[in-house]
Amino acid sequence: MTLNDVQNGLAAQGYVADDRLAMALHLAQQLGRPLLLEGPAGVGKTEVAKAMAAWRDTRLIRLQCYEGLDASHAIYEWNYQRQLLAIRASEAQGGIVEAQLFSDDYLLKRPLLEAISEEKPPVLLIDEIDRADEEFEAYLLEILSDFQITIPELGTVKAQVTPIVILTANGTRDLSDALRRRCLYSFLAYPSKETEMAILRSRLPHIEGILARQIIGVVQALRKEDFEKSPGIAEMLDWAAALSGLGVNDLAKSPDEVQATLVCLLKTAADYDAAPPEVMDRLIGKVA
Amino acid sequence: MQVTRFPSRANGLADRMSGFIGYLRMNGLRVGPSETGDALAALSNIDATNADQVRQAMCAVLTGDADDWRRFDELFDAYWFNLGKQRAGTVKNKHVRVQSAKPMIWQSKSEAEDETQSHSPQEATTPDHGDGEAEGMDGKLIATRTANMSRRDLRELVDEETLKQAEMAALALAHAIRDRRSRRRKRALRGSVLDMRRIQRASLARGGEPLDLYRRARPPRPMRIVALCDVSGSMTVYSRVFLAFLKGLIGGETEADAYLFHTRLMRVTDALRDHDTLRAAGRLSLMAEGFGGGTDISGSLERFLVGYGAQALNGRTVVLVLSDGYCSSDPRALGDVLARIKRKARRIVWLNPLKGWKDYQPIAAGMRAAEPYLDAHLPANTLDALAALEPQFRKL
Numbered sequence A: 001m002t003l004n005d006v007q008n009g010l011a012a013q014g015y016v017a018d019d020r021l022a023m024a025l026h027l028a029q030q031l032g033r034p035l036l037l038e039g040p041a042g043v044g045k046t047e048v049a050k051a052m053a054a055w056r057d058t059r060l061i062r063l064q065c066y067e068g069l070d071a072s073h074a075i076y077e078w079n080y081q082r083q084l085l086a087i088r089a090s091e092a093q094g095g096i097v098e099a100q101l102f103s104d105d106y107l108l109k110r111p112l113l114e115a116i117s118e119e120k121p122p123v124l125l126i127d128e129i130d131r132a133d134e135e136f137e138a139y140l141l142e143i144l145s146d147f148q149i150t151i152p153e154l155g156t157v158k159a160q161v162t163p164i165v166i167l168t169a170n171g172t173r174d175l176s177d178a179l180r181r182r183c184l185y186s187f188l189a190y191p192s193k194e195t196e197m198a199i200l201r202s203r204l205p206h207i208e209g210i211l212a213r214q215i216i217g218v219v220q221a222l223r224k225e226d227f228e229k230s231p232g233i234a235e236m237l238d239w240a241a242a243l244s245g246l247g248v249n250d251l252a253k254s255p256d257e258v259q260a261t262l263v264c265l266l267k268t269a270a271d272y273d274a275a276p277p278e279v280m281d282r283l284i285g286k287v288a
Numbered sequence B: 001m002q003v004t005r006f007p008s009r010a011n012g013l014a015d016r017m018s019g020f021i022g023y024l025r026m027n028g029l030r031v032g033p034s035e036t037g038d039a040l041a042a043l044s045n046i047d048a049t050n051a052d053q054v055r056q057a058m059c060a061v062l063t064g065d066a067d068d069w070r071r072f073d074e075l076f077d078a079y080w081f082n083l084g085k086q087r088a089g090t091v092k093n094k095h096v097r098v099q100s101a102k103p104m105i106w107q108s109k110s111e112a113e114d115e116t117q118s119h120s121p122q123e124a125t126t127p128d129h130g131d132g133e134a135e136g137m138d139g140k141l142i143a144t145r146t147a148n149m150s151r152r153d154l155r156e157l158v159d160e161e162t163l164k165q166a167e168m169a170a171l172a173l174a175h176a177i178r179d180r181r182s183r184r185r186k187r188a189l190r191g192s193v194l195d196m197r198r199i200q201r202a203s204l205a206r207g208g209e210p211l212d213l214y215r216r217a218r219p220p221r222p223m224r225i226v227a228l229c230d231v232s233g234s235m236t237v238y239s240r241v242f243l244a245f246l247k248g249l250i251g252g253e254t255e256a257d258a259y260l261f262h263t264r265l266m267r268v269t270d271a272l273r274d275h276d277t278l279r280a281a282g283r284l285s286l287m288a289e290g291f292g293g294g295t296d297i298s299g300s301l302e303r304f305l306v307g308y309g310a311q312a313l314n315g316r317t318v319v320l321v322l323s324d325g326y327c328s329s330d331p332r333a334l335g336d337v338l339a340r341i342k343r344k345a346r347r348i349v350w351l352n353p354l355k356g357w358k359d360y361q362p363i364a365a366g367m368r369a370a371e372p373y374l375d376a377h378l379p380a381n382t383l384d385a386l387a388a389l390e391p392q393f394r395k396l
Helices: A003-012 A019-031 A045-056 A080-093 A098-102 A111-117 A134-146 A177-182 A193-203 A209-224 A233-245 A255-264 A269-273 A277-287 B013-026 B033-043 B051-062 B066-080 B083-089 B101-118 B121-125 B129-145 B151-157 B160-178 B196-204 B233-251 B269-273 B277-288 B297-307 B331-344 B365-373 B383-387 B389-395
Strands: A035-038 A060-064 A076-078 A107-109 A123-127 A148-151 A155-158 A164-169 A184-187 B186-188 B215-217 B224-230 B255-261 B265-267 B317-322 B347-352 B376-379
Touching: A003 A019, A003 A045, A019 A035, A019 A045, A019 A164, A019 A184, A019 B033, A019 B051, A035 A045, A045 A060, A045 A123, A045 A164, A060 A111, A080 A098, A107 A111, A111 A123, A111 A134, A111 A148, A111 A155, A134 A148, A134 A177, A184 B051, A184 B066, A193 A209, A193 A233, A209 A233, A209 A277, A233 A255, A255 A277, B013 B033, B013 B051, B013 B066, B033 B051, B051 B066, B160 B233, B160 B383, B160 B389, B224 B233, B224 B297, B233 B255, B233 B269, B233 B317, B233 B383, B255 B269, B255 B297, B265 B297, B297 B331, B331 B347, B331 B365, B347 B365, B347 B389, B376 B389, B383 B389
Parallel strands: A035 A164, A035 A184, A060 A123, A123 A164, B224 B255, B224 B317, B317 B347, B347 B376
Antiparallel strands: A076 A107, A148 A155, B186 B215, B255 B265
């Protein structure tokens, strides 16, 4: 597999990866190392994992991190009810084989254990790792460096194949050096005009040339303004879909629709107030 | 692009690569021997004769955070394409002393050693000598970069004792706003109170027996401090004390972030936290190139807001600006950018060394434009003034 394969493979899934990201993904697969992606919200960090899974035709296992996430939700848990039932049932028949109680049958696999017991290398997406607590990061270290999980009752489970691991973060909290050192790193910024145009074209091919150019121009200009939440790529695509759904062909001629569909781009009340019709007119005028 | 000529004794790729890793480490990237191995392994998976591919691959393997990632291109060019030396020769800013990065670090080291040796001997036996040395070095850099200030003067002006006091004042200040706790209790691993509701819910899965004990605690909601310190010409006299002050803030247990600015802006949190005093001074010395030059307050604040604002500011942030407000840029721009910062941060406090002067009026146009957006405009001309900030901060 070469670098071009990665780029073409992702492009076939409708994901436009720039050179750096493609290189990072290529190396992550070749070296069998996890890849840490950082960047502002809505630049396609999560999307890249989905595209990878679709391209490699393999399972996407997703672990959404949150404050208070613990091992029993992320790695494994014993199925206690089933164990109790088994004990009751075997009591009725007299005699019980204790060793069976801690076997695979009673093990509930959570995303991380699932990922390393797959036979075909899956894509493991650990989303928003910076939302999880620091203790949880420490759990991850063993998994990410050796791809193995230690279950006290069963022993160590080693991965049969190395999964493709993608971690995403957007700076809620500083990640530990130990975690960063185990990962390859890439930073995703907002795309350039050309890249964003390519993304729009591959996702919504039916949008006409002039409208597409206006959409990209306005979104790029909005990112330069001072908003609490700058519109990301996902927002841009939503907006484009909304506009084309309303039958808009030229932004300059349909200010009402523009104002009505702004909800797709600007997600807080303050931002919405900061973009009155005059501002939008000015931005559209600049682009056209 | 000119390719670096390596000395003939550095033969082979592995040797040069380890040289590159060493170079990155000197520039503050956290890389070690295992990264050297990774980098070489990465090279075997790509077209190693294509410089762009190598650059991208090395960037993915060797960087660890966004700052490193942005800096990497320059470092790569400097090492492999000899740009470090060329760039030093074509500096536009006339305030900048022309020197390449590497010798400067060495120079600052040797000078710092001279200084510590010429200090009184008892100082060498104080337990906190390591910290003291770092400040001595910072101060040293300031002194050597400002031609109009004699070395002697600065040392008399600011002795080690004063720096210690400035640091203590900062620590006290950090303590004053540190201990904030939420009113509500949230789930926590080591909480003081049992979370009965959650225990009961979990007991369903255990056949009604409360086996898993969950706890709750009041999570800390610490205030963050973001300090922006002016190190331009008009502030030279105070720079050293303020640097010690920043170091105290960073060293405290609060979440704090420190930046220096004159016409450029630089994040110095990591440099101030660095226990390797030599490297810390090396990092600060990059900034010291422009010490004593003009000021562009609004431009620097703008760069802070755009570059770091989203990450550094939140509803629990106190922004500290240490500056005298003499600014070469448009004062209205300063008002605008402060208004924007104000929207994202909780409080803006301006510490002004001139404010302590008798009959001070904010005559500087910049200061007048800034005043409406400040929550507090406090004097910081003496150590007592710095120490007196603590009660002010309790109120914030």
